[in-house]
Amino acid sequence: VESVEHLPSWLLTQTAARAGRVVSESFATVGARGYHYRVLSSLADGGPASQADLGRRTGIHLSDMVKALNELEAGGYIRRVPNPDDRRRNIITLTSQGTERAQSLSLLVRDVQQQVLQPLDESEKAQLTALLSKLYQHHHRQGFPPLPSM
Amino acid sequence: VESVEHLPSWLLTQTAARAGRVVSESFATVGARGYHYRVLSSLADGGPASQADLGRRTGIHLSDMVKALNELEAGGYIRRVPNPDDRRRNIITLTSQGTERAQSLSLLVRDVQQQVLQPLDESEKAQLTALLSKLYQHHHRQGFPPLPSM
DNA sequence: CTCATGTCAGCTGAACTGAGATAC
């Protein structure tokens, strides 16, 4: 039995837990959650979309998407408009408040990134991002289902 | 607002979620959980300990440790013996079944590692482990409290 | 009929919080 602390999966989940905690705490100070940021930035980045599309873009389950959008709608950050071309769907759009919110949360995240990755120099940060990206791409595409709504 | 998919913290939590899921599913097939493995391997690796010490070694909270040990004790994998030198403490020891269990779970994890890290070659795996280890060490020691029981 | 969409209620493992009893 080898030491747990050298297992990549252990290190991965532990550092992720740290990072997630720091991000969550940071979001909590302004009354937001991770899902809010992901949805808002996806809308700002990729434009209006249906809820199902948003789920695919962000990796958030449809059922969770409903909840997140309820909260964002209550806060005045997004609007749900029925899609006339397909009456099953809503078109989710950012309000002006939502655009501002997306920007301020984005700044928040940028600060937190530096906090989490502080012990790494620039080339190491790039390395880590590249490696994680490789893993993410691989598991996202092949071998595993495209995540939500399956 | 930049794309979420290039943020290290996003990649970190997403890949960790994948890894965690694969590990969990693998454990579930033999009726175990992540906490079980961490506790058993810590005992096999570092020898008998009090519950609080185990918590520090594994990064598991004291309250969760109680639950995990209850389950492991019910399965016959560990024993709780009162410490005569300090009657607040228990001495947690592995049974022979627990030793076997630690080994079999360890093999399971080894397979899962390869599954998760499959897209990376050997030097990339080593890089990733080194980078994560650096982050883990940093956040474990300085800046953040030593995790459980604080 | 099949499939996609949106909604709702609930579950899980992991991490964490707070309170209390006991013993150092």
Add this chain to the structure above:
DNA sequence: CGTATCTCAGTTAAGCTGACATGA
């Protein structure tokens, strides 16, 4: 006294499952 250990009850965000009604 303060501190450490163990236990128990509860909370959170994230990810996930199943069921259902509606419409393409």
